[in-house]
Amino acid sequence: MEKIIEVRGASKRYVKRKTKEVITAVNDVSFDVHRGEVLGLLGPNGAGKTSTIKMICGLLKADEGSIHIHGYDINKKRLKALKHISAVLEGNRNLYWRLTVRENLEYFAGNRGLSTKQVENQVEKLLAQFRLKEKENELVNGLSRGMQQKLAIAVALLANTEVILLDEPTLGLDVEISYELREILKTIVTEEKRTIIISSHDMPVVQELCDRTIIINKGTVVVDENVDNLLKLFETRAYSIKLGEPISDAQASRLLSKFPLSSYKNDNHQHVVEVNLEQSDEIYDLIDIFKAEGTVIESIDRTAIDFEQVFMQIVKGEKRYEMA
Template identity: 45%
Template sequence: MQRAEQRGDAAERSRSTRETVLRVDGLEKTYGQGDGAVTAADGVSFDVERGEVVGVLGPNGAGKTTTIKSILGLIVPSAGRIEVCGLDASEHPRAAYGHVSAMLEGARNVYWRLTVRENLSFFAALGGQGGEATRERRERLLEQFGLSGMADEPVNDLSRGQKQKVSLACTLARGTDVVFLDEPTLGLDVEASLELRRELRRLADEDDVTVVLSSHDMAVVEELCDRVVILSNGRVIADDTVTDLVDLFETQAYRIETDGPVEDRTRGILDERFDATGWETRGNRTSFEVTLTDDESLYDVLDVLRETGSRVADIDSQDPDLEDVFLEVTDRAVGSTGAER
């Protein structure tokens, strides 16, 4: 978490001096007409600065995919404005999308009949890249993703994880200002996933490449992203640094361990008053978790245990992470607006 805090502080200090490379203003997308119409994006707005890594998150049906595909020009929005590097994407689509590359999960992002090296050369050429610098970038990407030994093999002959690596390498081969990545670590082994995270941070920190990331892996998002934009029901419900969001929803959460069993009567009191969860018994120790509200304190829990004859052996404070924040934010949004679209 310390690295995320350091990135968040640095990002906040430099936001006022950075160039806005992506602007989404009032994006709307409705499918169908009349009573059967479904609004997938409902006034989505956010900006992304050069060199930022921004996570776009949301539960299934939140409008995340529609928003990203609208930004990329794969879906025509019903209303709103999208700018890429100062260019209106609807008025100057070719010029605007020349600054963008993307890897979409679940889609064929490369040509499987071509070799790995041919794919990298092809996608670099699509972006107008050529010459010695492009060849050096291609070889560096092959080495970085462990693809050098299979560079002349058709992509169709590779494993799923290897195909994912090729897709990532081809996305980066164009050298664009903005890179969209949907589930980039899917299918990667631990080592390859760590290498990818390091490379994405390097691209952002050293080359000022802007990364827009969508993933269900909150650990990846928390480690990589400077900011997160959370969607629910087609709307932006949170847009802030990871550090500030976690701090905002920081709660008094504790895991308490007792020396000896906890009677059923005591469990019932703790469950009813403090919504105790995660009960475990190991040997002669029993443990559980409580999350306290503003009008409750740890001493109230300890009083219940003492009055019922249970002795406390250990207490650990439980710090929230981005997954806790995500669940809290989306639960609140669904609770206030009804069922998720």
């Protein structure tokens, strides 16, 4: 697949004002974004994800490494590179609150060199698609957060760039608006065929929309893999063990020591251990814990797993993830 963004060895450091301590936020990060794909760029708070996003958008300059967009080095040919990407950053910072909905669309189109007449039909389409037509003459500062977020994404689409970066598109939205926005994004993915980068803590968004995911933890890339492949792999390792009796404190301690991400439910006469095995032969270690005290195993079943569980297991594992 053709590469539209290339990140090579990007690093970013900060110096604390008081202590002068040097903090490495991003450490030798490299990855590609391919034309037409939907990429999830993820990471826990403080992992270096936000700094990476800002470097891609040209808001921060990498201390080492390079970032190319459509072949242009963002540090050397910044304006040419940024012509190919538009971004919706967390906090709706790309809207003018004292302009109306329609005025925002027309203003930012003008910033890209497009006249009101040139974008007239597209503006009408976006107002309808994002259900903003009834609000077109209202000031942005009077809109709900959900309406503001929808408008911000509409503005990004109107720019007609090859790449759209959405930073936390559903953050702080109620369930109804979050669902509506996910449905709109699905339509955009299907119909627009643009390259989209989504940074989000809303894992259903990632699971439903993204083809591939990059997870950054402690400043480095720990995962660069297809979403479906990750789900399938972790699904084969997830087990639910139903027991005929409670386990002892000693067994519980051994269980958590050997399998830190395991859980044990002991209520309503149900005794169930949920566990994810990194290696298939670890099933014998698990059984030995129950065998040591003669605990009856009633059933062992594979369990379904969602992307949020995958993400947490990778991040808490605190090691670089590799496909088998």
